[in-house]
Amino acid sequence: MPKVKKKRVGFTIDMTPLVDITFLLLTFFMFTAKFKSEAESEQKFTIQRPRVTPDTTTIPQNDIGIIKIAIDSATNDTNYYYELANETDRQKVWGAVKGLTDQQRTQQQLKVTPEVLNELVRDTRLVRPNTKFAIDADKRLSFKWINDAMNILRKNQATVFNFVTDKKGA
């Protein structure tokens, strides 16, 4: 007697919970995502920040001038960079510096010498006296670089500032 062939029945998996979770995660990541600033996307270096015990402090977003001291990934040279977040202030401060090209005047961040950095910090303080300052330096650098930047801030009466760090264990 021929065996009765059982008809195979296709099956469906209910994808609804999976899709629910996926949408939930997508929404979360979309709302929490913070994209790189213009200056960060243009720069040719990555700063290895020193790691400290985590706390709730965060870097101020508005009216902040950041002195970056970084090692160029291509040439291995150490340089000072200055970034000013406020666009209106930036136009005024960049406008006062001599010797900048038109392209440089549109940039959010400038590669500078200590002398120009001093001028920029001074002009930033003149344009907006309550601008906050931060030093974002690579942990591999010698202290001399940071001390020179601190002296520039001190000279311009910006005696309260921040060191940008990363969270330990993050």
Place this chain on the structure above:
Amino acid sequence: MSGGGGALTTGGKPKRGSSKRKTKKRVGFRIDMTPLVDITFLLLTFFMFTTTMAAPQVMEMSIPPEITEKVEVKESELLSFYVRDDGALFYAMGNDTPERIDLKNLKEVKDVSIRENLKPELENKLIIALKVAEQAPYGEVVDILDQLNQAEGVIVDKLKNEIDPATGKPKERKRRFTIAPLLPEEINLIKGL
């Protein structure tokens, strides 16, 4: 996805004559969700890989302004930490001979700071000076500052629990701290240690 469609009728009584007519069974419909799910997964993956969860944090620094005249401090109220060019770390009270701190045991910086700051005779009087050589690594300086900040939290908590006899209120903390480059005589002081 099927079902539910039958409940939607136009209402009213069914016609007598039409009782024999076969009502057409409504068939549920399915929307193919695959492209939507594909795109969702793609976007999810993108956002997951591009998001940095650990935003940088900051360490607030307050340095003394530029001054020309010398400020005299009592030797007994000065705790100095010295960082040499090679990264070696030392500490000394006043003009005592500096003692070395093992870099693997940086917690000692915190312990020393708490111990000295909480001595009754030095409470709110002790000045901590971090003296750093030019070639010392910046990362290590921040590690030391981190330990000093940790100590500060403990000191503030401890003082808060004590009553100031003069005011009758919990004691307030006045931090005295400075960071400066190593002077030539200080370099000589820790040279051979």
